[in-house]
Amino acid sequence: MSILDRIRANGGEVVRDQWRIRLRRGRLTDAAIKWIGERRDELMREVWPSYDDWLERAAIREFDGGQARHEAETAAYEEIMKREAAKC
Known part of the structure; x- marks a missing residue:
């Protein structure tokens, strides 16, 4: 279960x-x-099956891109949602 x-x-x-x-x-x-x-x-x-993708994108934006955590999470979410919408 x-x-x-x-x-x-x-x-x-x-x-x-x-x-x-x-x-x-x-x-x-x-x-x-x-x-x-x-x-x-x-x-x-x-x-949310895209959760791992979102985590990865947010981490890259935060640590490699130098974005603040909330900013990185928000941008990663928008990126993942655009990618999901393009699949439809």
Whole structure:
């Protein structure tokens, strides 16, 4: 069972907002929330398959390009979304 399936089975919901996610708790216990937090990257990959590409682009922009972290994340998100739109 995927992480997302486990969340939904407990009345929870994951909402993606650009490269961030919000968790609506539902009936998830504190221990379940902790477990989910420890698997955040796995959950992100389920919710947004382009997550790893975004991480890579943001890191390149930040470390090689000298952009501030938020600026790098924003630009990388826009780049990935344009690439996804071009595939359609």
